[in-house]
Amino acid sequence: MKIEGARVLVAGATGVLGRAVAAGLHERGARVVAAGRDAARLAEVAGALGTSGRHLDVVDVDSCGDAVRGAVEELGGLDLLVVATGAAGFGRATELDEAVAEELFAVNTLGPMALVRAAAPYLAEARDGEGTAAVLSAVLADLPTAGMADYSAAKAALATWLQVLRREERRSFRVLDVRPPHLDTGLETRALAGSAPRLPASMPHEQVISAILDAVGGDATEIVMDGKEMVLR
Ligand SMILES: NC(=O)c1ccc[n+]([C@@H]2O[C@H](COP(=O)([O-])OP(=O)(O)OC[C@H]3O[C@@H](n4cnc5c(N)ncnc54)[C@H](OP(=O)(O)O)[C@@H]3O)[C@@H](O)[C@H]2O)c1
Numbered sequence: 001m002k003i004e005g006a007r008v009l010v011a012g013a014t015g016v017l018g019r020a021v022a023a024g025l026h027e028r029g030a031r032v033v034a035a036g037r038d039a040a041r042l043a044e045v046a047g048a049l050g051t052s053g054r055h056l057d058v059v060d061v062d063s064c065g066d067a068v069r070g071a072v073e074e075l076g077g078l079d080l081l082v083v084a085t086g087a088a089g090f091g092r093a094t095e096l097d098e099a100v101a102e103e104l105f106a107v108n109t110l111g112p113m114a115l116v117r118a119a120a121p122y123l124a125e126a127r128d129g130e131g132t133a134a135v136l137s138a139v140l141a142d143l144p145t146a147g148m149a150d151y152s153a154a155k156a157a158l159a160t161w162l163q164v165l166r167r168e169e170r171r172s173f174r175v176l177d178v179r180p181p182h183l184d185t186g187l188e189t190r191a192l193a194g195s196a197p198r199l200p201a202s203m204p205h206e207q208v209i210s211a212i213l214d215a216v217g218g219d220a221t222e223i224v225m226d227g228k229e230m231v232l233r
Pocket of ligand 1: 011012013014015016017018036037038039041056057058059084085086087088107136137138139179180181182183184185186187188190
């Protein structure tokens, strides 16, 4: 899609990846509205983008709809939705607290799905028929990992949902599933529960940002790991 002039909502713009994607799109001439939960970081990010920040708690479906509609009102439509919200949680499958399991699925699966559902009618009407939903799942969708059963399962469920969405909406908008490996954003230090098992060396997050910007500006539908390489396809 053409990034210049694109009307964009970045959900999770208060996080490391969301903020960097929002900044990259803004630098390339997109009009970007930020949505996030942390009020202070949201105000900072929105100030840099020159748009109003939208409060978002993805566990609340109404909040997802409000954030999308607020962005559409401000921008006069929506060409690109980026979903960069997410939270990790660690613990053995048999031992994870039920409330943590529920929150992992609410934040990583149901929330992103609610955001895409709310945005779908607007993306279908996007400029030049180039509407795009770009959603961060994770390599864990392909490589579920011990000590992260629920987080892996939540991301796998999201990735599966995105696959079906892509088929169903192939004539309406593009679906880009971003499945990065472990990155240097510190996500694991903000986990909902437990501590991370031994993780592989982290990839610099700038590599993913650059891949996302390339993918958005082109026509890829996935960013995945092929061995140690991240590839667009
Ligand atoms: N870092 C990695 O190793 C890695 C690898 C693969 C995939 N990913 C995925 O990439 C995405 C971004 O992660 P990141 O590394 O940038 O981590 P991050 O800096 O911790 O960002 C996470 C974002 O999710 C938001 N969030 C969490 N719970 C929320 C809720 N209930 N409502 C609204 N927002 C909520 C946070 O909002 P507040 O800060 O405002 O609370 C923050 O904006 C996530 O989906 C993550 O699973 C990350």
